[in-house]
Amino acid sequence: MKKILLLVCSAMLCTSLQAVDFETAKDAVKNMGVGWNLGNTLDANDATKTWTTTAQHETCWGQPVTKPELLKMMKEAGFGAIRVPITWYQEMDTNGKVNDAWMKRVKEVVDYVIDNGMYCIINVHHDTGADEGNYKSWLKASSSSYDKNKAKYEGLWKQIAEKFKDYDQKLLFEAYNEMLDEKNTWNEPADKTDGYKAINSYAKSFVTTVRATGGNNKNRNLVVNTYSASSTAEAMKQLELPEETGHIIFQLHSYPNWKSESNAKNEIDNLISNIKSNLLNRAPVIVGEYATFTTWPANLDYYATDRKVALYAMDYFIKKTKEEGIGTFYWMGLSDGVNRTLPAFHQADLAQTLIKAYYGSTDGYKYPTPDDFQTVYTVSYNSQWGELFLYGDWNSSATLKLTEYKGVRIELDNDYSSKLQIKVYGDKDGKNTDGSDKFKEQYIPLTAGSNTSTLDFDATTLGSTVLRITLQALEGTALTAKVNDAKLIKTDGSEVSGAISVGWGCSVTSESSPKPTAIQRIHANQSVTDNTIYNLHGQRMQNPQKGIYIRNGKKYVMK
Structure with a gap:
């Protein structure tokens, strides 16, 4: 009789009736x-600003407004779950x-994920984290913070x-992100007794509150994180299971320090061993953030x-x-x-x-590039000597070897030979007066007389490598130009695409359409307008000291 009812009921009623049949947390992790x-x-x-539109908020760290096409691309590439930090x-x-x-905007993005048949996790994200400048996160892993908030x-x-x-079982809630104590201590709290007690109190409050709202939340699969989402054995061990229902998932984060393939294997084996001994024996687990890059003790992306x-x-x-x-969720x-905005993969081989x-x-999967x-x-320049990246960025440690690359080709919409030039950064060449690295x-x-320039690198001037390439403004007045194409030329004559992004003193918009096609679809995005540095709470930093920061949409660490 129950099966007949499920077939004839309305969509809303079906959702409610099936609440008792929610898959277990273990099955959810497997099915993701x-x-x-x-x-x-x-x-x-950005704690210094008041938003008048959701788009201003959503794009303040340089990412474009999310469109459903992006999530459709992820589904068609084989991804089964999206974590949406909020x-x-x-x-x-x-x-x-x-x-x-x-x-409403959060719901729209959740629906983009759910409508493509993927699992979705939403959370409370940078309401936690390390304090910077005049900002103090309001959720701290301390008893006093818990009592207050x-x-x-x-x-x-x-x-x-x-x-x-x-919403059905494809939507999961995550209690908090990387919650730290009052002293901003990573990995394990300074006062372990108080810090771990607070984390478990927040986790219990989260579960109790969600369950009390009824509906599908009675059996929804919920996620609770270790202290600071730490992957240390002690942080795992101290995280308590807030209920014995089979609908709780533990989460932690892990960023690499590989150095070599054997080192990577050992690091991964140790992580999984600790997870099995301290978490997986009590509840299913997801690694909610991991990547090929690390920010400590140095900013390093192994992919590059x-x-x-x-x-x-x-x-x-x-x-x-x-x-x-x-379960696993790649970070960003x-x-x-x-x-x-295209949408496309810029790291298609990694996704594959x-x-x-x-x-x-x-x-059967697709990976558009x-x-x-x-x-x-x-590109609109607003400062003399402003720079548009054609390759690399301020954080990149990857280099082009001049034994493999010989030049660059750029196609513009007009002749800008008296207004723009190519600037190439080569080998390190000592230190600047402020202590930063100097480059050849x-x-x-x-x-x-042409809108296309094919330009050769000079190994005598640059040394053996190229770190970054920019299109630099010569004039002090405002200038707008269109870049139709930018390619790196290899020594065998073949070409590979560059990667255009803002350096400083300019802003960029783009219009894209698939090729070849008879009907062009136009996508526009507004990039960040300069190389602004933000702390993890969105505050603009003029003179950042030690800590973790965001620049051009990426995390990095300043020692």
Whole structure:
């Protein structure tokens, strides 16, 4: 009789009737497959600003407004789950009520994920984290913070839970992100007794509040994180299971220090061993953030500097986590910045590595790249010597070897030979007066009388490598130009695409359409307007000291 009722009921009624049949947390983790984080988007924030539109909030760290096409691309590439980090503090009034427009926008993005048949995790993100400047996160892993903010925290989760109570088992809630103590201590709290007690109190409040809203929330699978999302054995061990229902998932984060393939294997084996001993024996587990890059003790992206190690490690990591029933969510890369507006993968081989490691093949999946699109970039310079990146960025440690690359070709909409030039950064060449690294530089004029310039690198001037290439303004007045194409030329004469992004003193918009096609679809995005540095709470930093920061949509550490 029950089966007949489920067939004839309305969509809303079916959702409620099936609440008792929600899959277990263990099955949910298994059914998610490979996950990805929609990072630096709804979690972006800037404590110095008041938003008048949700788009201003969503794009303040340089990512474009999210479109459903992006999530469709992730589904077609084989990804089964999307973690959507969300920061709430700037969208709450003094009574803790969330702005209707922000809640509506969150729902829109959740629906993009759910409508594509993927699992979705939403959370409370940069309301936690390290304090910087005049900003202090309002959720701290301390008893005093918990007592002070318990009502506000539970009130926030009540609003979220009520909004999404009728969603089915594909939607999961995550209690908090990387919550630190009052001293901003990473990995383990300074006062372990008090810090771990607070984390468990927040986790219990979260679960109790969500369950009390009823509907599908009675059996919804919920996620609670270790202290600071730490992967230390002690942090795992101290996280308590807030209820014995089979609908709780533990989460932690892990960023690499691989150095070599053998080192990567050992690091991954140790991580999984600790997870099995301290968490997986009590509840299913997801690694909610991991990547090929690390920010400590130095900013290093193995994908850029040692791709062989990076792809080996990602292949091994996914295979081993799948073997143990551990879920994974890659942090933010794969498709980043302007690539999300196309949409396309800028790290297609990495995305393919993750999917192949999990499913054994990429057959039937799609991985569009920027080369599948015709993109025109409009760059507006507002400062003399302003620079547009054609390759690299301020944080990149990857280099082009001049034994493999010989030059650059750029196609503009007009002849700008008296207004723009190419600037190439080569080998390190000592230190500047402020202590920063100094580099050998080559300045190359554009070809006069033409909108296309093919320019050669000078190894005598640059040394053996190229770190970054920019299109630099010569004039002090405002100038706007369109970049139709930018290619790196290899020594064998073949060409590979550059990667256009803002350096400083300019802004960029883009128009893209798939190629070849008879009907062009136009996508536009507004990039960040300069190389502004933000702390993890979105504050603009003029003179950053030690800590973790955001620049051009990426995390990095300043020692």
